[in-house]
Amino acid sequence: MKNLIAKKINRLLTSKNSMKIFHFFHYLLGGFNSKKIEVSFEDKKSRLEIIQNIINRKKYQSYLEIGTFKDELFGSVNCNYKIGVDPVSGGNVRKTSDDFFSTNNEKFDLIFIDGLHHYEQVKKDIINSINALNEKGIILMHDCLPRDYYYQAVPRSQYDWNGDTWKAFLEFRVDENVDSYCCYADQGIGIIIKRKNRNKLNIVSKNFKKFNFNTFASNYREYLNLINYDELIQIIDKHE
Ligand SMILES: C[S@@+](CC[C@H](N)C(=O)[O-])C[C@H]1O[C@@H](n2cnc3c(N)ncnc32)[C@H](O)[C@@H]1O
Numbered sequence: 164m165k166n167l168i169a170k171k172i173n174r175l176l177t178s179k180n181s182m183k184i185f186h187f188f189h190y191l192l193g194g195f196n197s198k199k200i201e202v203s204f205e206d207k208k209s210r211l212e213i214i215q216n217i218i219n220r221k222k223y224q225s226y227l228e229i230g231t232f233k234d235e236l237f238g239s240v241n242c243n244y245k246i247g248v249d250p251v252s253g254g255n256v257r258k259t260s261d262d263f264f265s266t267n268n269e270k271f272d273l274i275f276i277d278g279l280h281h282y283e284q285v286k287k288d289i290i291n292s293i294n295a296l297n298e299k300g301i302i303l304m305h306d307c308l309p310r311d312y313y314y315q316a317v318p319r320s321q322y323d324w325n326g327d328t329w330k331a332f333l334e335f336r337v338d339e340n341v342d343s344y345c346c347y348a349d350q351g352i353g354i355i356i357k358r359k360n361r362n363k364l365n366i367v368s369k370n371f372k373k374f375n376f377n378t379f380a381s382n383y384r385e386y387l388n389l390i391n392y393d394e395l396i397q398i399i400d401k402h403e
Contacts, residue, residue: 280326
């Protein structure tokens with residue numbers, strides 16, 4: 164019953180007409196004078212290539228994916244033990260990430276966060292993932308590099324959409340106790356490692372939810388600690 168209601172609400176909010184209305188409000192609220200980030204992911208590695216290469220290199224045994232949708236990724240990742248959590252479709256655990264983490268006692272080597280792309284939820288998913296991560300594990304998260312205002316505006320107002328995942332990621336870029344990077348590939352792959360921050364971002368914000376997109380767009384390389392795929396692999400290989 165809960166799943167059915169969630170599905171119906173999601174269908175209503177992401178219908179063409181609802182999205183058109185949201186798009187109009189986003190235009191008025193900031194879209195009209197927003198900056199663009201010039202990115203192209205076409206010639207970059209896919210999330211599957213990145214995740215699989217990390218699992219193979221580190222001989223990781225367990226994989227957790229939050230948000231599986233049609234199993235495009237979850238069905239292709241090759242790992243000894245896989246858990247995929249989604250309240251609506253795909254994976255092998257039909258729950259929200261909050262429900263899953265509230266009873267989970269297992270630890271994972273690689274966790275991929277790609278569920279509800281709203282700042283508050285992504286922040287919770289990151290905190291819960293840090294607690295569910297093996298010491299030598301790694302957290303990856305999708306959709307950290309939106310190319311313009313509408314790609315990240317909540318509520319969703321277009322089909323191609325990253326949500327405001329970047330705001331939650333930024334909040335951890337200023338945290339002393341986790342090390343974070345973003346790989347310039349597949350919509351921006353955030354990386355979080357449980358160790359002291361090696362390149363802490365020095366910005367102050369009382370409320371990351373309200374962080375200004377134009378400020379982010381002007382400084383995204385520094386703010387995200389943007390790296391390329393080869394740099395990511397070097398970081399992974401040295402992570403012990
Ligand atoms: C972008 S899709 C995931 C795509 C998938 N990871 C892939 O790479 O192919 C986002 C998914 O998150 C799911 N989702 C929404 N809210 C969620 C929540 N609270 N917990 C877990 N998953 C959620 C949606 O049902 C949807 O299937």
